[in-house]
Amino acid sequence: MCASTSTIQTSNKLGVTPLLLEGTEPQRRRYLPEVAAGDALMAYALSEREAGSDIAAMRCRATATEEGGWALEGVKTWITSAGVARYLIVFAVTDPGAGSRSISAFVVHAEDPGLNYGEPERKMGLKGSVTREVYFDDCRIPADRLLGQRGRGLHLALGTLDHTRVSVGAQALGIAQGALDTAVSYVRERRQFGQALADFQGVQFMLADMAMRVESARQMVYAAAARSTARARDLTYFGAAAKCLASDAAMAVTTDAVQLLGGYGYTKDFPAERMMRDAKITQIHEGTHQIQRLVVARNLG
Ligand SMILES: Cc1cc2nc3c(=O)[nH]c(=O)nc-3n(C[C@H](O)[C@H](O)[C@H](O)COP(=O)(O)OP(=O)(O)OC[C@H]3O[C@@H](n4cnc5c(N)ncnc54)[C@H](O)[C@@H]3O)c2cc1C
Known part of the structure; x- marks a missing residue:
């Protein structure tokens, strides 16, 4: 399971989902066939340096222009596929002081004037997926790039995450399953004290816990x-x-997989250390696992 590849897909889904949820028919016809054909990639620009978990604190502004379009100004941070994606769904403040109706969503094209990118972030994992800042400097876009209704951006951003968090759960599940498979095959082959590691009860108990975590995550996802x-x-x-459940399972299972491979687990010659680094992002992107717990707690019947 390659977490970088799945991140490219899940962030593309982050871009597509707002169009599916609230895009106009012309907007859907304009963008979705190209993306579905694999000819264009999408990105989702929500986070900012000072607005991560607290997305309502965003400062990126979109101001109506005299020509009837919009001018974007500000910085978005941690944007997956920025510089590679042809289209970006960008969230910006259109109505300061309007509370939950202050933010709107827009479609920005990579070639729009006033759009620039930072250097790729140097990350712990996900090395095959690029993450950059995006700079909007009087970035002018026409009126028909407003996605959904003005002031519905926050609602749309959260509604999108409801769907795409399932995909991050699936990503975590894949990483966890890969780590379990790696550990099982290793302990069956590796011998110490005259027997396979898999024959030690201490190792079997670890494998049983790992397997139960993976299966619980699968059922929930x-x-x-x-x-x-x-x-x-x-x-x-x-x-x-x-x-939340799948990302915590992935972190625990990949950590145990590294443990079961011993010193070899700590090297790049075996896949377990990469899985452990990649598992960590599933507890962070698209909302940290603390934020997921807040959402779960707020939605208890
Ligand atoms: C590799 C990568 C790719 C990303 N891709 C994208 C992307 O494509 N588009 C995009 O918009 N964003 C993207 N992000 C941003 C990501 O969603 C944020 O990093 C994440 O939401 C956390 O925000 P933050 O980093 O500002 O952390 P902060 O919000 O500063 O949080 C720091 C810590 O405080 C905790 N915390 C914050 N608030 C609370 C609270 N109320 N209760 C308890 N704990 C709290 C957090 O859980 C965390 O542990 C990406 C991030 C990374 C690292």
Whole structure:
């Protein structure tokens, strides 16, 4: 399982989902076929340096221009596929002081004037997926790039995350399953004290816990995926719970996999250390696991 590849796909889904949820028919026809054909990639620009978990604190501004379009000004941070994606869904403040209706969403094209990118971030993992800052310097876009209704951006951003957190849960599940498979095959081959590691009860107990974590994550992710497809009312709860449970499972299982491979687990010659580094991001991007717990707690019946 390659976490970089799945991140490219999940961030593309972050860009596509707002169009599916609230895009106009012309907007959907304009962008979705190109993306579905694999000819264009999308990015999702929500986070800022001072607005990560607290996205409502964003400062990036979109101001209506005399020509009837919009001018974007500000900086977005941690944007997956920035500089590679042809289209970006950008969230910006259009109505300061309007509370939950202060933010709107826009489609920005890579070739729009006033759009620039920072250097690639030097990350712990996900080395095959590029992450950059995005700079908007009087970036002018036409009126038909407003996505959904003015002032619905926060609602749209959160509604999008409900669906895409399921995908991060699936990403975490894949990493965890890969780590379990790696550990099982290693302990069956590796011999110490005259027997296979797999024959030690201490190792078996670890494997059993790892397997149960992986299977719990699978069941939760599948339950959430069904709710995403059905656009069920309890998707917010299930999306957050699936991402939280699966990402915590991935972190625990990959850490145990490194342990079971001993010194070899700590080297780049075996895949476990990469899985452990990649598992960490699933507890952070698209909302940290603390934030998922807040969402779960707020959605208890
Ligand atoms: C590799 C990578 C790719 C990313 N891709 C994208 C992308 O494509 N688009 C995009 O918009 N963003 C992206 N992000 C941003 C990501 O979603 C944020 O990093 C994440 O939401 C956390 O925000 P922050 O980094 O500002 O941390 P902070 O919000 O500063 O949080 C720091 C710590 O404080 C905790 N914390 C904060 N608030 C609370 C609270 N109320 N209760 C308890 N604990 C709290 C957090 O859980 C965390 O542990 C990406 C990030 C990374 C690292």
